[in-house]
Amino acid sequence: MGSATDASKRVTVDCAVPKGRADAARNRERILTAAREALVVHGADASLDEIARTAGVGNATLYRHFPDRDSLVHGVMHAVTERIAERAEKTLAEEEDSFEALRRFVFAAVEERIGALCPMLSGRFDPTEPQSLAARTRVERLTQELIRRAQQAGEVRTDIDVGDVMVALSQLSRPLPGVGCQRIERFVERHVQLFLDGLRAPAKSQLPGHAATLEELRQDH
Incomplete structure (x- = not known):
């Protein structure tokens, strides 16, 4: 079993990045991944709504990261x-x-x-x-x-x-x-x-x- 000190270290690491900020970073990465695929297939006119759906985020989230x-x-x-x-x-x-x-x-x-x-x-x-x-x-x-x-x-x-x-x-x-x-x-x-x-x-x-x-x-x- 791990010691109390080990547990304390894990808590410190887990709390190092605020949850909201980590979620925002993951959303941004998902948007960029979905956008890259859409841009390759459909070009610069790829649907932003479709990119948001593929990324699993709402349109408001997409526009918050990319106006x-x-x-x-x-x-x-x-x-x-x-x-x-x-x-x-x-x-x-x-x-x-x-x-x-x-x-x-x-x-x-x-x-x-x-x-x-x-x-x-x-x-x-x-x-x-x-x-x-x-x-x-x-x-x-x-x-x-x-x-x-x-x-x-x-x-x-x-x-x-x-x-x-x-x-x-x-x-x-x-x-x-x-x-x-x-x-x-x-x-x-x-x-x-x-x-x-x-x-x-x-x-x-x-x-x-x-x-x-x-x-x-x-x-x-």
Whole structure:
């Protein structure tokens, strides 16, 4: 049996986060999860009422956390970007095999359907907005480190840069025009693996042009 001291510690931990605040955090997470799925399937015009129903909350709760559609889309993108960054950091810390680390990161990013969500930011948000810029910069820095480490180990071809990976992630996780998400998802893992095989060193071909850098990708912004 546990001691009175142990019981006291448990009570202290249980009471550390007020119940109302914990419930609010769970509701916010449920809303973001439901919104991500709805936005991927239906786009930026997804029904907010349906998102609330899927999340198991009332409309008032949804609007308390996200006053309008743009704030919800922004919340989803920030949550997705943060999760991708956390997965990248975890992979860098845990995985000794540099190519396996890159593979794990790529699949994690694709699972978040980043390619389907990114187009919704176009024209909606300022790319220099501090929160979005910080989250994006964090992902880019971690991606660059994953690629650099794999290149130094001789596992990844040297004629690619972080921009090449970013473009591929966006394209591979984006539904094709006129093709439902459910029908295309069964092929995503297959095509991501084809892309990863193409990154392997020694290179089997000579790529046209030059490596895509982040600076070039940002020139149109």
